[in-house]
Amino acid sequence: MISGQNWRRTLESFVIPFGAILVGLLFFGVFCALVGANPVGVYASIWKAAFGTWSTFQNTLIRAAPLMLSSLCTALPAQLGLVIIGNEGALVMGGLGAIITGLVFSFGSVLPAPEQIAAPLMTPPIVVQLAMAIAGIVVGGVWIAIAGALRHYRGVNETISSLLLNYIAIALLNHLVGGPIRDPGSLNKPSSFALPEVNMLGDIPGTRVHWGLLFGLVASVIAYVLIRRTTFGFAARTAGGNIRAARIAGLPVGKLTLMICFLGGACAGLAGMVEVAAVQASANESLNVGYGYGGILVAFAARQNPLAAIFISLLVGGILASGGILQRTHNLPDATVLVFQGIIFLVVLYSDSLYGRFKFFRETPVYEVPPAPPTSTAAPTV
Numbered sequence: 148m149i150s151g152q153n154w155r156r157t158l159e160s161f162v163i164p165f166g167a168i169l170v171g172l173l174f175f176g177v178f179c180a181l182v183g184a185n186p187v188g189v190y191a192s193i194w195k196a197a198f199g200t201w202s203t204f205q206n207t208l209i210r211a212a213p214l215m216l217s218s219l220c221t222a223l224p225a226q227l228g229l230v231i232i233g234n235e236g237a238l239v240m241g242g243l244g245a246i247i248t249g250l251v252f253s254f255g256s257v258l259p260a261p262e263q264i265a266a267p268l269m270t271p272p273i274v275v276q277l278a279m280a281i282a283g284i285v286v287g288g289v290w291i292a293i294a295g296a297l298r299h300y301r302g303v304n305e306t307i308s309s310l311l312l313n314y315i316a317i318a319l320l321n322h323l324v325g326g327p328i329r330d331p332g333s334l335n336k337p338s339s340f341a342l343p344e345v346n347m348l349g350d351i352p353g354t355r356v357h358w359g360l361l362f363g364l365v366a367s368v369i370a371y372v373l374i375r376r377t378t379f380g381f382a383a384r385t386a387g388g389n390i391r392a393a394r395i396a397g398l399p400v401g402k403l404t405l406m407i408c409f410l411g412g413a414c415a416g417l418a419g420m421v422e423v424a425a426v427q428a429s430a431n432e433s434l435n436v437g438y439g440y441g442g443i444l445v446a447f448a449a450r451q452n453p454l455a456a457i458f459i460s461l462l463v464g465g466i467l468a469s470g471g472i473l474q475r476t477h478n479l480p481d482a483t484v485l486v487f488q489g490i491i492f493l494v495v496l497y498s499d500s501l502y503g504r505f506k507f508f509r510e511t512p513v514y515e516v517p518p519a520p521p522t523s524t525a526a527p528t529v
Contacts, residue, residue: 159508164448167498168462171491178486184477196472197465208356209426210438211464213238215363216418217442218449218456219370220291223411224305225451226374227404228387233294233309234415235439236316237287241416242423243320244286245279246430247328249342249423252278257328259340267343275346279420287416288409290316295408299401305408317435324430338431348425359421363460366414370453373410383407415439437485441467444492447499463488 176186197207220234247257252275254263294312297303323329323339330340348358374380386393386400393400418438427433441463448463449455470484 155508159502159505160450162508163498163501164450164495167494168448168491171487171494174490174494175487178490179477179479182479184479189473189477189479192472192476193466193469196469202355203468205355206468207461207465208354208360209464210467211460212357212359212363213418213422213438214441214445214460214463215367215457216359216421217415217439218445218460219366219414219442219453220287220411220439221443221446222449222451222453222456223370223374223407223414224291224295225446226380226383226387227407228390229295229298229404229408230306231291231294231309231408231411232306232443233291233312233412233439234442235435235437236309236313237290237412237415238419238422238439238442239313239316239320239434240290240419241283241287242419242427242434243323243430244282244416245420245423246339246342248282249275249279249346250328250340253343253346254340257339264340267345270346272346276348276424279424280417283416283420283423284413285416287419288411288413291412291415292405292409295404299404313439320430320434321432324432328430330429333429333431336431338427338429341429342424344428346424347428348421357421357425359418359425362417362421364457366417367453367457370410370414374453379403379406415442418442441488444488444495447492448495 172190176190179186179189196203198204217234217238220237221231224231250257250259252270253259253267255268256263290312291309294303294305294309297308298305325337328339329337350357351360374383382393382398383403385396386398386403390400419434422434422438423430445456445459445463449459466484466487470481473479473483474481
């Protein structure tokens, strides 16, 4: 009988991503030195802006919430062997669906008249928020399910189709907020009408962090349980390991593909709803700020583990929160944080090729010698 030392594989899954992040920090330090900034000072500023005080840590938590949700758009389909990168498109479409629903429930129209804005409908806020959440989930889920359907029924590469869907979603956002649903009062920054403050998602008591953080935490835990502790998750992982064997075994690969893509897109769509209902109050170009693309980085750095994505989201959220201080203190452009993200992403992608290459982390089989058969002392029979 052969038994594996699973602790080595578990340790490898921690060491390699952590090492990749350290290497990314080193490369980013070289970049900072080349542009004339002190790398040590830059790292100190990032830490101060992201985790230095409770006030700055709240800024990190605000940015981590949509990252947690959008990362699941990549992490869940990855269990089926799909590489979905349409997170930004699903987030944008979820935000659009949420704001349209919220305006209809609040004013009875997407383009309310001044008298309607002055006297909004008396719909309970919890009903409006629930309707917005459902709209964001459904629209975002359907958006990514399109990529899954194209993959299963037409053989279209899901990575390319989901990437192109991002551009379509962004174009729809620009068209709608610049025309059919535009608030005439938004001049320099076209946007939809704003939600009434009473229908906005509030903050967690005693903090500046909105309830979207709780949505992200709960969704990540549910996603982990779904993948690791249910028959649906086992079927998805089985199909992801060998899709031909899954078909032979009678697994409904088509349904699994559509369902898991829908669930992934639903999480990103919920992130869009959170941005609309808790941060922006309306749909505008700020929906397309890169949380979806950041979610891809989170999912890959977390090795598609929804629980690990929580901690990686905090790290990436801290990086995003430090853009302003880098600009003020070190005279670096605000886009420096995007360079940082890109370096980390490239290093993490390369680190995937290192799994199984280090002898220490390989499972060493232990052979157990079977016991000798018992000897009989009975006298032979004639």
